[in-house]
Amino acid sequence: MLATPGRLPPAAQDARWAYETKQDGQRVVVYLPGDAGMLLRARSGEEITAAYPELRPLARALGRTPAILDGEVLAVDEHGRADFQLLQSRMGLAHAPARAARMAARVPVHLVLFDVLLLTDPLLTTAYAERRRRLESLSLQGPYWSTPRAVVGHGAEALRATREHGLEGLVCKRLDSVYEPGVRSRAWIKIRNMRAEDVIVGGWLPGKGRLTELPGAVLVGQRSADGRLRYVGGVGTGWSTAERTELAALLRAAATGSCPFDPVPPVPGAHWVLPRLVGEVSYSTRTRAGLLRQPSWLRLRPDLAPEASAADLPRDLG
Template identity: 60%
Template sequence: MSRCTNINPGTLPTPAVEDQWAFEVKQDGQRAMIYLPGDGTALVRSRSGADITPAYPELLPLADSLGGRPAVLDGEIVALDDRGHSDFKRLQQRMGLACSPARAAYLAARVPAHLMLFDVAHLDGRPVTGLPYTKRRELLVGLGLAGPAWSTPVAIVGHGAQAWEMVRNAGLEGLLAKRRTSRYQSGVRSKAWIKIRFVRTADVVVGGWVPGRGRLTGLPGAVLVGEQLGGQLHYAGSVGTGWSRAERTRLAGLLHVAAIDTCPFAEIPPAAGAQWVLPRLVGEVGYATRTRAGRLRHPSWHRLRPDLAPGDLA
C-alpha cells in the first residue's frame, strides 16, 4: 500500500535557488491516497491507512474518470468556504463518518468535499515514485482530472517570492515548496517537500490538562502538550487559549474518555493539579517563538488533527 510523502516545515527557498523548486498552494484539509484499480471502483485512504471511502461519496465518480487506467493518486480533501478557500473547521463536519455512510451522504449535499490532486504514485500498473517531481507532475496534468468534486491545481515553477505574495494577498495559509528533482518518498519525511506557513505552527500530542476555574469549571483551562522525540513524549508547553466554548466542551469529553493515572511525558510538567490522558490526541497550535529548552512561547490552540496519529509526528 502506498503511503503519503510527509512534509517538513521550513522557509521559502532563496531567489538564488528558487528555479529548482515548484510551489503549490497549501491546502487545509485531510491528506488522502486515492486507489483507482481501473474496474470502476475507488478506494480512499487517510494518511494513517484507514479506509475513509464511505465518508466522501462524492469522490466515487472519480473511478470512471480515467477510462479504465489504474492509478494511485495523492491529494488533499478539503471543504471550500464562500471565497473558494479550504476551511478545515468546515471539513471537520465530514471527517470521521466512514462508519456512517447515511450521515456522510446527507452532509455531502450540504458541506461538499473537494479533492485537490497534486501527485501520482502509480499509473498503468507500475510505480512512478522513482520519477522526479517534474515528470510525475506532467503525468498527473496529462490525466486531465477536473470534475465536480476534484481538480488538479496549478504548480508554479520558480518565482517563489511572487507565489508567496499571491497566497498572502489572497488570505491563504501558505505554500508547499517541492524540489523539482525529488522522488516520491513513501511514508517518510522528505526534506525536498517543505511546508511554509505565515504563522509558526506545530503539531503536538496532548498528554494532560489542567481544570479551568470560574466560568470554565468542569472544562479544561489548559492542555499540556508535547512532541515526540526519540520515542518519548517531551513536554512542549501549556495551551490555554484559542477555543470557543463549544470547542472546549468537545475537547473536555475527549479528555475524560482518555483519562489515565500516570504521566505520559518523559518529564513531569510543572503544572499544579494536572490530570493525565493517553497521548493519542493530536492538535495544531500556533506560537510566537521557542525557548532554548524547546518550549513553545505564547502558544494558542488552532484545531484538533483527527487525521493525524502521534506516530505520524515521530
C-alpha cells in the same frame, strides 16, 4: 511523502523548485484500479471511501487505466477558502454511509490532486517534474475534484500571493525529487502563513509538572464591535522560562473573581484576571467561531493600554 517545515529555498536555487498552494484538509491516497472502482485511504492507512460519496464518479475518470493519486480532501467556505473546521463534520463517517450521504448534500467536499504514484506502471522513482507532467496530462477536472497548477520558480511571489489571498501557505517541491512513501523529506518544504494580532489577557490556566505554579496557558480575547471582550482562545507556547515567570507575577497582581469575557467561555479551572494586560500573538487562521488556530505568544505589550491597542475582532466576527 510528507513535507518538512522550513523556509523558501535560496533565490539561486529557485528554478529547481515547484510551488503549490498548501491545503488545509485531509490528506488521501486515491486508488483507481481501472475497473470502475475506487478506494481512498487516509494518512493513517484507514479506508475512508464511504465518507465522501460525491467523489465516487472519479472512479471512471481514467477508464481502464490504473492509477494511484496523492491529494487532499477539502471543505470550502462561502469565500472559496478551505475550512478545516467545516471539513471535520465530514470526517470519521466512513462507517456511517447513510449519514455521510446526508452530509455530502449539506457540506460537499472537493478533492485537490497534486501527485501521481502509479499510472499503469509505478512512478515512485520518477522525478517530481515528470510525475507532475503526467498528472496534468490526465486533465482531472470535475465537479468535486481538480488538479491545481504548480508554479516552477517565482517562490517569493507565490508565497506573497498566498498571504494576500488569506491562504494556508505554500509547499515547495524539488523538481528532481522522487516519491518516498511515509517519509518526511527535505525535498518537500512547507511554509505556513502566520498572522500577528494584539490580544487582551483575561485569564490563565495553571501549568503541570514543573510549571505547576506558573501559567500553562493564558486566555485571551479581543473587543467586539459593541465593546464586549470576546474570548478567542488559549495560548500555551512562545515563552521562555523567564518570560513565563514574569507573566505569572503580572497575572497574580491582576487577579479577580469575575470573568472578563462576554460570553463566559467553557474553560474549567480558569483563573480570571482584570483585562489590563495586552499581548501580541501569532496564529495561522481562525475557526468559524473566531477562535485562533495554532496561537503562539510573541510578546507582552506593556506600552499599550487595552483601550489603546488594536485588539479588535475582525468586522465579520464582531
